[in-house]
Amino acid sequence: xxxxxxxxxxxxxxxxxxxxxxxxxxxxxxxxxxxxxxxxxxxxxxxxxxxxxxxxxxxxxxxxxxxxxxxxxxxxxxxxxxxxxxxxxxxxxxxxxxxxxxxxxxxxxxxxxxxxxxxxxxxxxxxxxxxxxxxxxxxxxxxxxxxxxxxxxxxxxxxxxxxxxxxxxxxxxxxxxxxxxxxxxxxxxxxxxxxxxxxxxxxxxxxxxxxxxxxxxxxxxxxxxxxxxxxxxxxxxxxxxxxxxxxxxxxxxxxxxxxxxxxxxxxxxxxxxxxxxxxxxxxxxxxxxxxxxxxxxxxxxxxxxxxxxxxxxxxxxxxxxxxxxxxxxxxxxxxxxxxxx
Numbered sequence: 001x002x003x004x005x006x007x008x009x010x011x012x013x014x015x016x017x018x019x020x021x022x023x024x025x026x027x028x029x030x031x032x033x034x035x036x037x038x039x040x041x042x043x044x045x046x047x048x049x050x051x052x053x054x055x056x057x058x059x060x061x062x063x064x065x066x067x068x069x070x071x072x073x074x075x076x077x078x079x080x081x082x083x084x085x086x087x088x089x090x091x092x093x094x095x096x097x098x099x100x101x102x103x104x105x106x107x108x109x110x111x112x113x114x115x116x117x118x119x120x121x122x123x124x125x126x127x128x129x130x131x132x133x134x135x136x137x138x139x140x141x142x143x144x145x146x147x148x149x150x151x152x153x154x155x156x157x158x159x160x161x162x163x164x165x166x167x168x169x170x171x172x173x174x175x176x177x178x179x180x181x182x183x184x185x186x187x188x189x190x191x192x193x194x195x196x197x198x199x200x201x202x203x204x205x206x207x208x209x210x211x212x213x214x215x216x217x218x219x220x221x222x223x224x225x226x227x228x229x230x231x232x233x234x235x236x237x238x239x240x241x242x243x244x245x246x247x248x249x250x251x252x253x254x255x256x257x258x259x260x261x262x263x264x265x266x267x268x269x270x271x272x273x274x275x276x277x278x279x280x281x282x283x284x285x286x287x288x289x290x291x292x293x294x295x296x297x298x299x300x301x302x303x304x305x306x307x308x309x310x311x312x313x314x315x316x317x318x319x320x321x322x323x324x325x326x327x328x329x330x331x332x333x334x335x336x337x338x339x340x341x
Contacts, residue, residue, distance in 0.1 A: 022064050025332060026069055028324050029069060029073065029076070032072045032085070032086060032089075033065065033069065035086045036086050039086055040090045040093060043090060044137075050122070051133050053122070054101075054127065054130040055130055055134060057121065058100060058118050058130075059097055063096075063097075066226070066332070067089075067093060067194060068089035068092050068197070070092075070197035070198050070222075071092055071197045072089055073325050074197065074198045074200070074215055074219075075201035075202075076201070076323070076324075077323055077325035077329060078204075078205030078206070078207045082204070084204055085204050087141055087145055088150065088200050090141060091141045091154065092193065092200070094141070095158060095193060097134055098135045098138070099131075099161060099165070099193075100131075101119070101128070101130060102128060103165070104117040104120075104127065105119045105124045105128055106165070107248075107252050109248065118130070135158070139155075142154050149203055150200060150204075157192050157195070160192045161188065161189060161193060164184075164185055164187075164189030164190070165189055168185045171185060172254055173253035174255060175255060175274070175279055177260065179257065182255065183224070186223075186224050186227045187220065187223075189227075191226075191227065194220065194222050195216050195217075198218050199215055199219065202215040202216070211319060214316045214317065214319055215320075217312075217313075218313045221310065221316065222309075222310065222313040222332060222336055225333070228302055228303075228305055229303070229306050229336060229339065231249065231256040232299050232303055232306070234247065235290055236299055246286075247290075250278075250285075251282055252281060253279065253280070253281040254278075256302075257298070257301070257302045258293050258302050259274050259278060259293070261297075261302070262289075262292050262296050262298050265298075266292055266296045270292040273292060274292060277289050303337070310337045311333075313333045314330060
């Protein structure tokens with residue numbers, strides 16, 4: 001993988017020619033991430049054994065922790081020097097993890113990050129209820145920060161994420177979804193928590209309103225780029241890298257951008273094939289759909305959309321003073337687009 005050196009929004013921002021790994025990206029916040037992990041493990045405790053088992057299983061199953069890292073990087077980039085960003089990073093991870101538990105039940109998923117999903121291992125009821133536990137534990141923790149602004153950001157974000165989940169449910173098996181409908185689901189369901197994470201760091205650091213909005217815009221565009229690439233990887237990745245089956249979105253009848261592109265720009269036969277696959281779900285037509293995606297350049301188009309979103313994220317940081325934290329945020333923008341998992 002290569003990165004654009006001397007990007008127009010941050011000329012000469014790196015002399016590297018390779019996209020960094022997650023471990024390399026997080027090196028500047030390694031100690032902070034350890035503190036966040038310690039908080040997470042402490043907050044996972046419950047007298048109810050099943051809650052501990054399910055929560056620890058999903059938390060320890062190898063996620064990238066990008067959202068909590070965004071809280072830490074954003075707080076550092078605006079000059080915050082306290083420890084409350086550790087708590088809010090843990091809160092953001094709990095909210096994200098609870099959505100994963102609920103998502104896997106709704107999608108009837110059996111594999112995530114190369115492991116069995118919690119619902120496959122412990123059952124749907126346990127997954128939903130432990131997801132509820134994590135949501136409520138997150139709100140207990142955010143109250144401890146003692147900031148009405150912080151609570152407002154997280155409460156609004158959680159509500160919008162839930163709306164995004166319902167919108168996605170309504171879009172499933174609907175082959176008439178337009179690009180804007182698809183992007184709205186992404187911005188609600190995925191990008192909103194990225195946006196909230198970046199905004200929280202700015203709020204903790206006492207950023208002025210304009211900088212706070214810029215940081216929030218960065219997170220929103222970064223999250224959108226990240227999800228666009230997830231949708232590319234569903235049709236192009238190595239299953240060993242992603243830890244999930246290829247074609248899961250198609251099996252669930254999700255009309256993502258690669259499929260929408262085929263229906264809008266492919267031949268009549270290709271459009272009809274994809275329409276039928278979305279409406280019926282399953283994997284029977286996966287090979288033919290994949291061929292149509294490749295023949296119409298749908299993955300390249302989706303990657304281009306992701307790159308444009310990443311560039312908008314980079315542009316949003318123009319007013320941020322130089323620092324190692326800003327550099328890391330810029331590198332995250334490249335990682336979101338160039339990753340293979």
